Amino acid sequence: MKARVYVTPKDGILDPQGKAVEHALTVLGFKQVKGVRVGRILEVVMDPEKGDTSKKTLNEMCEKLLANTIIESYRCELDPED
């Protein structure tokens, strides 16, 4: 079973990496770019026989390790077919 976790910086939190990408894109000629924010995707493969693979457990992983909930928000997606 595969799960996907999307972690993005919260609104209002400074994102220097995004600013750098935004600047680089305008330098390359993409003048239409007004803003870029950079986040992470985590693809987590789990074995249902070795433990719980519910969304609740996934949220627990996020709170404990995958996201810094002070400055980042996260969204989890379970993909039981994978």
Add this chain to the structure above:
Amino acid sequence: MKARVYVTPKDGILDPQGKAVEHALTVLGFKQVKGVRVGRILEVVMDPEKGDTSKKTLNEMCEKLLANTIIESYRCELDPED
């Protein structure tokens, strides 16, 4: 107009960051975790009045800057309502 670009390491490409997260999760007691791959999300805000905001242009940004197409694959999504 907002676009989202998902960049993930290609299959078979070593992902030390993912391995580190996987190890940390098992240490925290999540024994069901079999594998983790870490990628990036880029949220790109574009101004349609200043240039093209089509998927083609977005793919061009990916090829030129946002993804390293030798080791990473990418997927673009346009969200015209944002």
